Amino acid sequence: MTKHIITSLFTIAFLSACKTDPKEEQTQMKLTYPETVKGNVVDTYFDTPINDPYRWLEDDRSTETEAWVAAQNKVTYAHLDEIPYRKTLNDRLSKLWNYEKISAPFKEGGTEYYYKNNGLQNQSVLYKKNKNGDDEVFLDPNTFSKEGTTSLGNVSFSKDGKTLAYSISEGGSDWRKVIIMDVDTKTVKEDTLIDVKFSGLSWKGNEGIYYSSYDKPKGSELSAKTDQHKLYFHKLGTPQSDDKLIFGGTEEQKRRYVGGYVTEDNRYLLISGAVSTSGNDLFIQDLTKANSPLVHMVKGFDADAYVIENDGSKLFVVTNLNAPNQKIITVDAKTPGVENWVDFIPETENVLSPSTGAGYFFAEYMKDAVSQIKQYNYKGQLIREVELPGIGSVGGFSGKKDAKTLYYSFTNYITPNTIYTFDPKEGGTKEYKKPEIDFNSENYESKQVFYTSKDGTKIPMIITHKKGLELNGKNPTILYGYGGFNISLTPSFRTANTIWLEQGGIYAVPNLRGGGEYGKKWHDAGTQLKKQNVFDDFIAAAEYLQNQNYTSPDYMAVLGRSNGGLLVGATMTQRPDLMKVALPGVGVLDMLRYHTFTAGAGWAYDYGTSEQSKEMFEYLKGYSPVHNVKEGTKYPATMVHTADHDDRVVPAHSFKFISELQDKQAGNLPVLIRIETNAGHGAGKPVAMQISEYADLFAFTLHNMGFEKLPNEN
Numbered sequence: 275m276t277k278h279i280i281t282s283l284f285t286i287a288f289l290s291a292c293k294t295d296p297k298e299e300q301t302q303m304k305l306t307y308p309e310t311v312k313g314n315v316v317d318t319y320f321d322t323p324i325n326d327p328y329r330w331l332e333d334d335r336s337t338e339t340e341a342w343v344a345a346q347n348k349v350t351y352a353h354l355d356e357i358p359y360r361k362t363l364n365d366r367l368s369k370l371w372n373y374e375k376i377s378a379p380f381k382e383g384g385t386e387y388y389y390k391n392n393g394l395q396n397q398s399v400l401y402k403k404n405k406n407g408d409d410e411v412f413l414d415p416n417t418f419s420k421e422g423t424t425s426l427g428n429v430s431f432s433k434d435g436k437t438l439a440y441s442i443s444e445g446g447s448d449w450r451k452v453i454i455m456d457v458d459t460k461t462v463k464e465d466t467l468i469d470v471k472f473s474g475l476s477w478k479g480n481e482g483i484y485y486s487s488y489d490k491p492k493g494s495e496l497s498a499k500t501d502q503h504k505l506y507f508h509k510l511g512t513p514q515s516d517d518k519l520i521f522g523g524t525e526e527q528k529r530r531y532v533g534g535y536v537t538e539d540n541r542y543l544l545i546s547g548a549v550s551t552s553g554n555d556l557f558i559q560d561l562t563k564a565n566s567p568l569v570h571m572v573k574g575f576d577a578d579a580y581v582i583e584n585d586g587s588k589l590f591v592v593t594n595l596n597a598p599n600q601k602i603i604t605v606d607a608k609t610p611g612v613e614n615w616v617d618f619i620p621e622t623e624n625v626l627s628p629s630t631g632a633g634y635f636f637a638e639y640m641k642d643a644v645s646q647i648k649q650y651n652y653k654g655q656l657i658r659e660v661e662l663p664g665i666g667s668v669g670g671f672s673g674k675k676d677a678k679t680l681y682y683s684f685t686n687y688i689t690p691n692t693i694y695t696f697d698p699k700e701g702g703t704k705e706y707k708k709p710e711i712d713f714n715s716e717n718y719e720s721k722q723v724f725y726t727s728k729d730g731t732k733i734p735m736i737i738t739h740k741k742g743l744e745l746n747g748k749n750p751t752i753l754y755g756y757g758g759f760n761i762s763l764t765p766s767f768r769t770a771n772t773i774w775l776e777q778g779g780i781y782a783v784p785n786l787r788g789g790g791e792y793g794k795k796w797h798d799a800g801t802q803l804k805k806q807n808v809f810d811d812f813i814a815a816a817e818y819l820q821n822q823n824y825t826s827p828d829y830m831a832v833l834g835r836s837n838g839g840l841l842v843g844a845t846m847t848q849r850p851d852l853m854k855v856a857l858p859g860v861g862v863l864d865m866l867r868y869h870t871f872t873a874g875a876g877w878a879y880d881y882g883t884s885e886q887s888k889e890m891f892e893y894l895k896g897y898s899p900v901h902n903v904k905e906g907t908k909y910p911a912t913m914v915h916t917a918d919h920d921d922r923v924v925p926a927h928s929f930k931f932i933s934e935l936q937d938k939q940a941g942n943l944p945v946l947i948r949i950e951t952n953a954g955h956g957a958g959k960p961v962a963m964q965i966s967e968y969a970d971l972f973a974f975t976l977h978n979m980g981f982e983k984l985p986n987e988n
Contacts, residue, residue: 304939304942305349305353305944305946306349307346307349307936307945308342308345308346308348308349310328310331310342310933310936310937311330311338312327312328313326313327313328313329313330314327315327315329317866319866319884319885319888319891319895320888320891322891322892322895324866324895324901326867327933328929328930328933328934331926331929331930331933332497332871332924332926332929333494334494334496334497334918334924334925334926335494339929342929343918343929343949343951346932346946346947346949347947347948347949349946350913350946350947350948350949351948353944353946353974354970354973354974357973357974357977358982358983359973359976359983359984359987360969360970360973362984363773363969363972363973363984364965364966364969366773366776367769367770367773367965367968367969368394368965369712370711370712370713370769370772370773371393371394371769371961371965372393372394373393373709373710373711373712374390374391374392374393374709374710375390375391375393375398375691375709376388376389376390376693376707377389377390377398377693378670378681378682378683378693378706379681380673381674381677382431382435383431383432383434383435383436383457384435385402385403385435385457386402386403387400387401387402387403387412388400388401388402389401391961394961394962395416395961396416396422396423396960396961396962396963397414397415397416397418397422397425397426397958397960397961398415398426399411399413399414399415399416400412400413400414400426400429412460413426413429413440415442418442419444421952421960422960422961422962423444423445423446423952423953423960423963424442424443424444424445424958425442425443425446425957425958425959425960426440426441426442426958427440427441427442427443427450427957427958428440428441428450428473428474428475429475430474430475430476430477430483431457431477432477432479432480433477433479433480433540434480435457436456436457436458436480437454437455437456437457437463437480437510438454438455438456438457439452439453439454439455439475439477439483440452440453440455440475441453441470441473441475443954443957443958445919445952445953445954446917446919446920446952446953446954446955446956446957446958446959447495447496447919447921447954448471448472448872448873448921448922448954448955449469449470449471449495449921450470450471450473451466451467451468451470452466452467452468452470452475452483452485453466453467454467454483454510463510463511464510464511465513465514467485467508467514468514469487469488469489469490470485470486470487471486471487471488471500472486472503472531472533472873473485473486473487473533474486474533474534474535476534476535476536477536478507478536478540478543478561479540480510481509481510482507482508482509482510483507483508484505484506484507484508484520484534484535484536484543485505485506485508486503486504486505486506486532486533486534487503487504487506488500488501488502488503488504489502489504491872495921496872496919496920496921496924497871497872497921497924497926498871498872499870499871499872499874499875500530500872500873501528501530501875502522502523502528502529502530503522503529503530503531503532503547504519504521504522504523504532505519505520505521505522505532505533505534505545506518506519506520507520520534520543520545521534521545521547521557521568522547527547529547529548529549530548530549530550530873530875530876531546531547531548531549531551531554531873531876532545532546532547532548533545533546534546536561537581537583537584538583538674538675539584540561541560541561541562541584542558542559542560542561542581542584542589542607543558543559543561544556544557544558544580544581545557545558545559545568546580548575548876549575549876550575550876550877550878550879551759551760551876551877551879551880552575552578552759552760552797552879552880553574553575553576553577553578553879554572554575554578554579554580555570555571555572555573555574555575556570556571556572556579556580556581556591557569557570557571558571558581558589558607558610560607569610571591571605571610571611571612572593572595572612576595577593577594577595577596578593578594578595579591579592579593579594579595580592580593582602582628582629582630582635583630583635584607585652587606587607587608588604588605588606588607589604589605589606589607589610590602590603590604590618590635591603591604591605591615592626592628594793594794595612597620597621598621598793598794598795599621599622599623599624599625599626599792599793599794600621600625600626600627600793601617601618601619601620601621601626602617602618602619602626602628602635602637603615603616603617603618604616604618618654619635619637619650619654622639624639624640624641624646625639625640625762625790625791625792625793626638626639627639627640629670629671629672630672630675631671631672631673631674631675631677631680631698632673632674632675632676632677632678632679632680632698633651633652633675633676633698634649634650634651634652634657634698635649635650635651635652636648636649636650636660636671636672637649637650638668638671640762640764640791642722642734642785642791643722643734643736643762643763643764643765643785643791644665644666644667644722644764644765645662645666645667645668645764646659646662647659647660647662647668647671647682648660649698649701657701658701660696660701660703661703662684663684663692663694663703664684664686664689665686665765666684666685666686666689666764666765666766667684667685667686667764667765667766668682668683668684669682669683670682670683670693671696677698678698679695679696679697679698680695680696680698681693681694681695681696681706682694682696685765685766685767686720686765686766686767687720687736687738687765687766687767687771687781687783688715688718688719688720688738688767688775689715689767690708690709690711690713690715690767691709691766691767692705692707692708692709693705693706693707693708694706713772717740717741718738718739718740718741718775719738719739719740719741720736720737720738720765721736721737722734722735722736722737723735723736723737723818725784725814725815725818726814727787727807727810727811727814728810728813728814729807729810731787731799731807731811733784733785733786733787733811733814733815734784734785734791735782735783735784735785735815735818736765736782736783737780737781737782737819737824738771738775738780738781738782739775739778739779739780739781740775740778743778743780743824745822745823745824746823747820747823747824747825747826747829748825748826748828748829749778749779749780749824749825749829750774750777750778750779750780750825750829750831750975750976750979750981750985751779751780751781751782751819751824751825751829751830751831752774752779752780752781752782752831752832752833752975753782753783753784753812753815753816753819753830753831753832753833753853754781754782754783754832754833754834754838755783755784755786755812755815755832755833755834755838755841755842756786756788756789756834756835756836756837756838756841757786757787757788757789757800757808757811757812757837757838757841758788758789758800758801758808758837758838758840758841758880759788759789759797759837759877759880760789760790760794760797761789761790761837762785762789762790762791763783763785763789763791764791765783770964770965770968773968773969773972774972776986777972777976777984777985777986778985778986779985780819780824780825782815782819782824784811784812784815786800786808786811786812786815786841787799787800787804787807787808787811788800788801788805788807788808788837788880800880801879801880801881801882802879802880802881802882802890802893803882803889803890803893805880805881805893805897806897808841809841809844809845809848809897812832812841812845813845813848813849813852816830816832816845816849816852816853817852827851827852827853827854828854828979828980829854829979830852830853830854830855831853831854831855831856831857831975831979832845832846832852832853832855832856832857833857833859833971834857834858834859834861835859835860835861835956836859836860836861836862836922836923836955836956837861837862837880838859838861839858839859839860839861839862839863839923839927839928840858840861840862840863840865840899842856842857842858842859842861843856843858843861843863843899843900843931844897844899844902846858846899846909846910846912847897847899847902847903847904847909848897848902850907850908850909850910853910854910854911854943854978854979855910855911855912855913855974855975855978855979856909856910856911856912856913857912857913857915857971857974857975858899858912858914858915858928858931859914859915859916860915860916860917860920860922860923860925860928860955860956861899861914861916861923861927861928861931862874862877862881862923862927863898863899863900863927863928863930863931864898864899864900864901864926864927864930864931865881865884865894865895865897865898865899865900865901866884866891866894866895866898866900866901867884868881868923868927869881869883869884869885871924871926872921872922872924873922874923881894882894899931900927900930900931900934903931903934903935903937903938904938905938905940906938906940907938907939907940908939908940908941908943909935909939909940909941909943909945910943910978911943911944911945911974911978912932912935912943912944912945912946913944913946913947913948913970913971913974914928914931914932914935914945914946914947914948915928915947915948915949915950915967915971916928916929916947916948916949916950917949917950917951917953917954917955918949918950918951918952918953919952919953919954920953920954920955921954921955922954922955923955925949928947928949929947932945932946932947943978944978946974948967948970950963950967
């Protein structure tokens with residue numbers, strides 16, 4: 275999520291002058307791929323046998339899998355090495371990336387902290403203002419490992435600000451270690467906490483922290499199923515073996531995702547428990563009374579709910595219960611049941627994502643995926659609608675109750691992330707930090723369009739490109755999508771995309787069903803037996819771009835990661851004629867077995883499972899990318915990309931998918947896999963790895979669209 279420039283000296287007409295004819299599908303010979311042994315594993319679902327010839331690739335600890343990974347990477351990088359402008363893209367992207375990035379400051383124990391990256395540092399550094407008001411390095415994760423692959427995760431200070439608990443991830447894994455440090459001396463106070471995963475770090479005063487963990491799985495730590503999450507309390511100065519189990523560990527309390535957090539006044543502990551990525555039950559405990567019981571506030575998993583704030587015993591709860599676009603309610607902590615809830619900020623036609631700070635509520639609303647902000651006091655009275663710098667996405671407007679100044683960030687597809695101050699009393703806003711980058715936003719434009727999907731649903735999409743673009747059907751285009759898990763794709767600036775835009779490329783992002791852009795109903799319209807809606811929305815976006823002459827199949831690439839990797843995999847197997855290049859990243863690609871790995875079972879709200887019913891099994895089998903690669907089909911040039919330490923979406927998904935593609939590809943276009951080593955699903959990935967990955971993806975894309983040299987080269 276970052277930023278940059280170079281103005282092309284040539285018009286779009288020049289683009290085609292440096293291209294070969296893509297319709298000839300390159301005269302290159304078919305690549306010789308590593309031999310992938312086929313096994314004879316067969317699973318039976320509802321009396322239907324399903325072959326799984328590449329099951330052996332699920333074993334991420336075997337020497338056979340290790341050798342296969344090395345062999346695949348050898349072929350992939352040999353192909354990439356043949357692209358003449360690959361290094362040029364890497365060098366240019368490195369230059370674009372090389373600018374200072376600073377976060378909004380925050381205060382803990384009266385001391386101001388902030389994050390900064392000088393430009394090409396693999397990890398951002400945590401700084402603090404010392405007693406003289408000078409900046410000094412407080413925590414530098416670049417020193418945690420030689421390769422820069424150990425990243426800093428959560429940072430949580432005790433109430434008095436004298437003790438810090440912070441988590442680290444090694445090699446991109448979701449498993450974390452937690453280190454507890456004295457703030458003044460920066461000395462480690464006790465043994466490192468281990469086996470922490472999908473966890474916040476929340477202090478109970480200065481006494482200790484709440485954190486979440488799974489039992490160590492049987493088998494591979496990177497792929498074995500983790501099914502029962504637990505909340506613990508760690509008291510400072512005691513061994514982890516003595517940590518108190520607060521929630522979980524029994525069949526009655528069995529949840530896949532458990533989190534605990536303490537209110538700012540240290541009065542209440544809130545515990546959220548969920549069996550899937552949507553819907554949770556909610557518990558509250560009064561920390562001011564010894565041995566007070568856990569009280570069930572919200573029962574069942576039909577809706578989401580969390581306490582965002584409290585004013586004494588008055589709780590403010592954000593929920594989509596009977597409010598698909600979310601609302602805030604109030605209830606007294608003594609009688610917190612749903613039957614006692616009173617609307618505070620009612621539901622509107624736009625999706626609500628609120629925050630709090632300086633004694634106010636800030637209601638962020640999404641209107642067609644674009645942010646609007648309204649400020650309310652604790653009585654629910656509207657103070658003002660905050661004037662934003664432009665049309666785009668905002669983040670922030672959060673802080674402690676006694677904060678005098680708040681900060682927020684603003685961005686869109688052509689505006690680098692800029693930080694502003696906000697005066698909560700007067701409503702004034704000022705620019706705090708604008709990145710100084712080599713990218714001139716004035717040369718580019720983003721516009722929102724609405725197109726019609728297969729069933730008549732209107733879908734918004736934002737299209738970004740150079741000003742003066744000629745609609746000649748020959749513009750290299752990346753269509754990026756996600757469409758799942760209630761996640762909203764709002765306009766945001768990414769440094770990597772700047773180099774694509776510089777080359778005269780189009781970057782288009784539709785807001786597919788399955789996301790959260792229009793609330794729970796929009797999300798649910800892309801789940802389980804309605805998942806095909808997501809693929810139809812994406813296909814319709816590609817057809818719109820082609821029908822409007824922005825591009826054509828020979829110049830179109832589709833890109834997505836994680837659930838977006840599934841999107842790309844399903845789209846390219848259903849409509850291989852629609853694009854020239856497919857780039858599925860860290861994708862969920864084996865829909866019959868996804869729920870058997872790590873925390874995958876928690877994704878069932880969105881996907882359903884193959885064991886759920888015969889109807890669900892047949893539906894999943896009908897679009898599962900691994901199971902829908904057809905013999906004799908000409909598939910687009912494909913670069914599957916994944917990482918060996920991805921324990922969110924295990925790389926076996928990608929391994930199986932590329933094995934099917936390499937076995938059955940009928941055309942001459944390459945189908946390759948790029949496997950990053952000592953990296954995970956994406957969080958904390960070193961800058962050097964990110965630059966290398968995007969340079970490779972863009973080089974592969976342009977090369978297989980037929981560009982012999984870069985579009986903006988003389």
